[in-house]
Amino acid sequence: MAKHIQVKDLDIYYDEFLAVQGVSMTIEPRSVTALIGPSGCGKSTFLRSLNRMHELVPKAKVEGQVAINGRDIYGNNVDPVDIRSEIGMVFQRPNPFPTMSIYENVAAGIRLTGARMKRSEIDDLVERSLRSANLWNEVKDRLHKPGGGISGGQQQRLCIARAIAVDPAVLLMDEPCSALDPISTQAIEDLINDLKPDYTIVIVTHNMQQAARVSDTTGFFNLADVGQPGRLIEMDTTAKIFSAPREQATEDYITGRFG
């Protein structure tokens, strides 16, 4: 189920502006990869190029190769909608659909794509996804209440449940805890650990303790100067990055001696 991602010489543009340059990395299945780095260095942009969300920005484009289990997602005959069905995404701010109930939010991936499924199967799927997202016990009595009516941390777990309900191989998380309090953050981090055996997870975070806690591998992005493209400076096991990084810039960043 979990898949392996191979990125080769990826350049990412906004119109003429080169935002990220020359990224190559290998992401192993059933692992958590954290991307860290200062604001504006292109971590989120890179993450969004992994499921072809980047190209939704007008005039944005990508050069290079991203292969998932060997299949180039930017190939000529590839439908971005297919790619996104394999790669789920969780965003910075919880974004449940306000017109839908908790139940409908979890089932959204099935219902909105027009897939046919029996009522009982959907019931099962919703329960399974909510259980995987550690949310079932908190919402099982109000599944048909609006999705926006629960706390921010619960909403974010609802969004994770919604993302895993379509059974993706890869889960991308763009600063999933930055709008949450420490307790909800703890809940999400526990959840990431629980999901690890089944998914390939890539998480962008500004919180270095979080990267150290949840990830197996860490990639450090940086940019030389404002207006310069961001680059992947160093990527290694999390233990190595946080104890003995090869690059001076990485060490400066993780020890807080930056700038």
Add this chain to the structure above:
Amino acid sequence: MSVPTRTERETDLLRTETAPVRRTLPPWVPYAVLAAAIAVGGAAALAGVSAGLGAVLTVVLYAACVVTVSRLVEGPRKAKDRVVTTVVTSAFLLALVPLISVLATVISRGTARMDVEFFSFSMRGVVGEGGGVYHAITGTLMITGLATLISVPVGMLCGVYLVEYARGKLAAVITFFVDVMTGIPSIVAGLFAYALFALILGPGVRMGVMGAVALSVLMIPVVVRSTEEMLKLVPNELREAAYALAVPKWRMILKVVIPTALAGIATGVTLAIARVIGETAPLLVTVGITQSVNLNPFDGRMATLPVSAYYQYVNPGVPPDPALDRAWAAALLLIIIVMALNLVARLISRRFAPEAGG
């Protein structure tokens, strides 16, 4: 925490610096001045000056007196405040004058014919007293309904295109022309519809659907604008969430964006209907008037409430009073319908807005 202690001298200083004697007018003074001003203005009006001039005199007198007194007692800052208060209040009252006057006149003169016959009879064969506007009510409902049927799909799809698909210059041009169309004189819309049908069916043609086309020319820009504004309010995060779930764009728009904005769009549509339901000129040109019930909008003239009110007034017959009563009653009925539509719009926006709390 230690309580700060002050020397006696400091306390003295504080008292003299921060607590000057603050003199304000007692609250009854402005009312007393107002009463006096009304008395003077009223007297002037009774003495032969017109009522309007009396009102103006009252306001000016009140403002002058209150400001002078306030300046002497309270100082220039408070006096300015009173000037502005007076200006704002009188502007508000001035804006209310036509509204209340129209409402009062229409209600007092229109209620006379608010009877069963008025709602259940047409004007067929009616000379003098009696008769009703059943034919005009059905006509207005059918023509406005048809206009809505034409405008809502066109306007909504245009709004969706502008927000979700259009890029760059074309969108800007369309938005500009939609804005121009909102200001189009209604008679022009009527002439357009007439010319359109005359080209196809020959001159002299009169049909209900022509009126619907004319009204939809007026309605479409309003629907486009309100759809556009409401769709813009839908957070982009919801679109991204749908995309990330591998939802194709058209389904995303249909199942996520439009339902989220639906309350606002429905409100906009209802207000657009209220805006066109009282239009007279375009219907006069395209639909004309008839005395009998016509339920086929594709054949012949139809009566509508505004046009029938207009004709009752223009051709009252002898004696004129029953016709004028019918005109006032039709006007009252229109006002009631528009008010009901506005209430419906409010109800829709309250009831169907996406709920945040659970």
